[in-house]
Amino acid sequence: MNTELLYLEDSYLKEFKARVIDRSDEGIYLDRTAFYLGGGGQPADTGKIIANGKEYVVTGVRREDALHLIEGEKPEIGEEVKGIINWERRYKIMRTHTAVHVISGVAYQQFGVVITGNQLYEGRARLDLSFENMSKELAMQIIEESNKVVKKDLPVRWYFISKEEFKNRPELMRVNPKLYEKYDKIRVVEIEGFDIQADGGTHVKHLAEIGKIELQKYESKGKKNKRIYIVLS
Numbered sequence: 001m002n003t004e005l006l007y008l009e010d011s012y013l014k015e016f017k018a019r020v021i022d023r024s025d026e027g028i029y030l031d032r033t034a035f036y037l038g039g040g041g042q043p044a045d046t047g048k049i050i051a052n053g054k055e056y057v058v059t060g061v062r063r064e065d066a067l068h069l070i071e072g073e074k075p076e077i078g079e080e081v082k083g084i085i086n087w088e089r090r091y092k093i094m095r096t097h098t099a100v101h102v103i104s105g106v107a108y109q110q111f112g113v114v115i116t117g118n119q120l121y122e123g124r125a126r127l128d129l130s131f132e133n134m135s136k137e138l139a140m141q142i143i144e145e146s147n148k149v150v151k152k153d154l155p156v157r158w159y160f161i162s163k164e165e166f167k168n169r170p171e172l173m174r175v176n177p178k179l180y181e182k183y184d185k186i187r188v189v190e191i192e193g194f195d196i197q198a199d200g201g202t203h204v205k206h207l208a209e210i211g212k213i214e215l216q217k218y219e220s221k222g223k224k225n226k227r228i229y230i231v232l233s
Helices: 087-111 136-151 163-167
Strands: 015-023 027-030 047-051 054-058 060-062 067-069 080-085 114-121 124-130 156-162 185-191 195-198 213-220 225-232
Touching: 087 114, 087 124, 087 136, 087 185, 087 195, 087 213, 087 225, 136 213, 136 225, 156 163, 163 185
Parallel strands: none
Antiparallel strands: 015 027, 015 080, 027 067, 047 054, 047 080, 060 067, 114 124, 124 225, 156 185, 185 195, 213 225
């Protein structure tokens, strides 16, 4: 389904107007949306849709086709609707997502530690790391250095570059570059003077919005595979 993704330009868009272009037993399709579809460890948004004075709860969005999941009665095709993001939840996840970028940058630049996966929640996250000499002490050091970066309150911005430029900048390819082959333009998120990578999620505009990062738990999952859990305060 061809849905315009408004959050790619404005992560702070809390409400929007759209039109229902199709529907199914599970939900509705919109011509445009500010609901994040999910992906990259960031969960899909929740919220509500208002149409003709009726309120419909959006329990999530299906990433593969942007279906807005609504149980029970649904708006009709062609109806104009107002979408409202669960902003309290979204903003906590935005802060967490940007925090993970800071941790990823510190881990790689200062310690040579690669983040291989993550899962974001409201004000907390799980990160998987690949580093044979990883320890709880090193994890604590990474978090300490990450907080130093956060205190600098660097600006964060996001923009699009051409596929050709993306291919010529290997530092942007933190994940499998094949994931981006279907796109003509690639969205990147840049923490000014510190880190830049391809990313399709939502982020805060300034690092100070993150707050303090705390190490909640450290686990060893094997010789090289380690896991840390962080929370924001």
